[in-house]
Amino acid sequence: MTHLAQLAQQLDQIFVLAKHWLLGYVPAGAQPLCSAVLSVVPIIIVFPLLFAITTLLERKGLGRIQNRYGPNRVGPFGILQPIADGVKSLTKEDIVPITADHAVHFLAPLLLVSASFMDYAVLPIGRNMVIVNLNAGVLFFFAVGSLMELAVFMAGWSSRSKYTLLGAMRAIAQMISYEVPLVLASIVVIMQAGSLSTVSIVNMQATYTGIWPHWFVLTPWGFAGFVLFMVAATAESNRSPFDLPEGESEIIAGYYTEYSGFKFALFFMGEYIGMFATSGMAITLFLGGWSAPFSFLTWIPSYFWFFAKLLALIAVFIWVRGTLPRLRMDQLMNLAWEFMLPMTLLNLLTAGIWHFMPAGSSRWLVCSTMVVVPCILLSRGLKHKKKFQVRTYHYSE
């Protein structure tokens, strides 16, 4: 029995052990650099691969949701489609508008991709598997995440096109609006954990009462925070139903209208990598990071659980994209400022009350009421405010 447990533990730590074994062959002076490279390179390989798989899964899933097959021509069941897409985008002509600001136009996709990769520095992918354990990890994550807005605006501004500029303005407005509920939704976890370090937040959740884990999502404030965080994350990564910045029907492809070939692919990848990073943060904050969902499943390697949760969240993203139509700009802003923001602020209060009430069913009752009642009242109120009327256009009269 102990032998099996040891084997499971070794399997869990196989990448960490492999890294230490490799570092043993390196002279001591070069070890910090080699250690950094050995930590970063797997991230740079694994997540673009996941991106490739996700594009295929997304197209397949959306197809099935719409009663179609999806791509099924390249290779058996279309599994080689991402390779075909990659070759296509690599061999396409790279067109830069003649009036564009060439340097900024060139730098925007690079900044977007590098900013979205930097998010992974603080994500614990498995037990002892994090690049840097910053004691302000969550803060670092959101600070780097907001670099993406800069990249988006660089792309929109430098292309010198109406569509890109409109798309960039929409994207900036949306991303800044949703960053507020995104950060506020995650503060409840920081309050409870008392730490900004992602590693200690996960460690705190990786304990069990009976078979049940101490994930923050399994509390009223944690559940509300998780849902609010995921909605804000969807908006943050410009995904449907919040994909106004690239609303095809009005502004072509938004801020990356003027990008073609591999730069377009970089934008696409940056967006997906960013989405994985925010999903990874949601997992870290609310879904217990790499910890197993039940105490009797802890023998399965920790990184498996992280990626299983990540894939589950990606599936939800795809499912939502296949279901919901795009919001209007005013609806988008109203949702952020009139619903999400009050809910996240109330959630802070709920988390505080949860902390100071004695454990038991009474605190469950109070905190659940504090989440559900404002949600119902707010949505009712917003519905009442809506006026249905015949639209008139001032300029056409």
Next chain:
Amino acid sequence: MVGEGILKGMAETARNFFGSFVSKDRLTTVQYPEQRAPQIEAARDFPFLVYDGADWHQGMRCVACQICEKECPPKCIFIEKSKDKKPDANGKPQFYPAVFNIDISVCMSCQICVEVCPFDAIKMDVDYDLSTDDRFGGLLLNKQPLSKSNEYYREIHPTEAAEVDARLAEERARKEAKAKSVAEGKLATAAQAQPASGEPR
């Protein structure tokens, strides 16, 4: 409450997702190169030239009148009239197109050429597998690939072809009758005129 409609919609898409794996009836996709959806009879894409009989050049109905060339809105037809004449399907000597090109990358499938043709020589085709790796030569069709038999026309547009065939047959019969009566009249006048004078006209 916020989210009720969203959950309903998500249930519907989930039903679609799993249903498409279970029942084949849900999947309406026709897997194109292997399967094809049946075409309706009025389908049309690009024009072709009709010929009668077995030889495409001999039986070509087109007499190079160039009306279609002039009427074509995007100017995708190019015709060069022949210097000599060749007998058409009825044996009557006619001009024929020395060059007849249609640029199907320009053609907009409006069917105006078909409507203006007085000889029923140009009709609309239904063949849509026209992709090519040569975007200049491969999309400029000259008269040989454009020529297709009347049997083919009957096959793709049966109703329309029957109508055209009937009209052409009627016209031919009328012409023959007219020719016959003219010939008979000539004979009669010749017979009348002969005793008066043997002078040739």
